[in-house]
Amino acid sequence: METVLFYIFAVLTVAGGVAMVSLRNPLSGAFALVMSMVGLAALYAMLHAEFVFILQVLVYAGAIMVLVIFTIMLLNLNREELHEVPVSRIRLLVMGAVCAGLAWAAVRVLDQVPQAKVEMVADFGSIEAVGRLMLTDFLYPFEVISLVLLVAIAGVVLLAKRRI
Amino acid sequence: MGPVGMHHYLALSAILFFLGVFGVLFRRNLIVIFMSIELMLNAANLTFVTFARYTGNMDGHVIAFFVMALAAAEAGIGLAILVMVFRNRATVQADDLVMMRD
Numbered sequence A: 001m002e003t004v005l006f007y008i009f010a011v012l013t014v015a016g017g018v019a020m021v022s023l024r025n026p027l028s029g030a031f032a033l034v035m036s037m038v039g040l041a042a043l044y045a046m047l048h049a050e051f052v053f054i055l056q057v058l059v060y061a062g063a064i065m066v067l068v069i070f071t072i073m074l075l076n077l078n079r080e081e082l083h084e085v086p087v088s089r090i091r092l093l094v095m096g097a098v099c100a101g102l103a104w105a106a107v108r109v110l111d112q113v114p115q116a117k118v119e120m121v122a123d124f125g126s127i128e129a130v131g132r133l134m135l136t137d138f139l140y141p142f143e144v145i146s147l148v149l150l151v152a153i154a155g156v157v158l159l160a161k162r163r164i
Numbered sequence B: 001m002g003p004v005g006m007h008h009y010l011a012l013s014a015i016l017f018f019l020g021v022f023g024v025l026f027r028r029n030l031i032v033i034f035m036s037i038e039l040m041l042n043a044a045n046l047t048f049v050t051f052a053r054y055t056g057n058m059d060g061h062v063i064a065f066f067v068m069a070l071a072a073a074e075a076g077i078g079l080a081i082l083v084m085v086f087r088n089r090a091t092v093q094a095d096d097l098v099m100m101r102d
Helices: A002-022 A026-046 A050-075 A089-111 A127-134 A139-161 B006-026 B030-055 B059-089
Strands: none
Touching: A002 A026, A002 B006, A002 B030, A026 A050, A026 B006, A026 B030, A050 A127, A050 B030, A050 B059, A089 B006, A127 B059, A139 B059, B006 B030, B030 B059
């Protein structure tokens, strides 16, 4: 059962990624990426990562992709503006081959990592357990990330206000 | 089809990551390049969560959370820059933004 579910969601995720990279219209690409992220969320649920699963749906598939789709609709690009100078076939083949080769090499390297049998704690991945970890062991990075978000907010306001 | 193990998830994340790399290299539309970067961040997250699951250590979940927060900041700033570029130069094609080159 788990195997079948894994392959369903893996295919969903990869298909979304492939569609995002290949579709001409960025809006279709954004929806394909949402599909990919929902597939990933399901995989997180299968990996007992309850907290990350909820965040993936809320923050990634929700907030970030809504922002992307909102921006695409705001720009309201027409056909000429969407037209991309086509990449030559040779370059495309070379780049595709290099990426596929690197992916294959990465899979081979990752296959060397031994898989140990481990006992998971009862509340593995629960919001409470991850939250406790975040505010004890990871308190410093947590504070730094809140500062980063603050700076990002300030930066976006500055960028949006200064009309040239 | 054997039972799903750590290597299946790691292989999936490697494939997703290089799909994102391919998107950055191959596409010229800034929005699609941006979304490819998001795909790479997601692939990294999947690796973190997989190793968290198969080492029984929840640190990976916290790091995945940090990556998501950084991605949110990046999305905000990146899209704001994109809108500014479009307002000033009326293009979203990376090939048209060569004022530093010529």
